[in-house]
Amino acid sequence: MEQVRDLPADDSWISxxxxxxxxxxxxxxxxxxxxxxxxxxxxxxxxxxxxxVEAGEDATLSTLLRIARVLxxxxxxxxx
Numbered sequence: 001m002e003q004v005r006d007l008p009a010d011d012s013w014i015s016x017x018x019x020x021x022x023x024x025x026x027x028x029x030x031x032x033x034x035x036x037x038x039x040x041x042x043x044x045x046x047x048x049x050x051x052x053v054e055a056g057e058d059a060t061l062s063t064l065l066r067i068a069r070v071l072x073x074x075x076x077x078x079x080x
Contacts, residue, residue: 017079019056021064024078026054028071042070 029039040050043066053059053067068075 015056018058021059021079022054022056024080025067025071028073028078029054032071034071039067039070043067 029036036047036050036054040047043050043063045063045066049059049063050067053063064075064078068078071078
């Protein structure tokens with residue numbers, strides 16, 4: 001049976017992963033030559049929400065799924 005891993009002493013690793021996810025979303029959006037307006041409009045979310053996600057702030061699973069769907073990539077690719 002596998003053992004459960006302990007969490008690090010602080011939560012900085014979460015911020016690091018959020019920033020990496022935001023960067024991956026921004027990179028994919030730019031790779032597809034899309035503006036933030038294109039994505040937030042198609043994903044039916046506010047501009048502010050997309051800006052926050054790309055900046056590495058907290059996002060809901062639903063928001064991330066919407067963005068992945070609009071970009072046409074698996075969510076796992078954005079969470080790397």
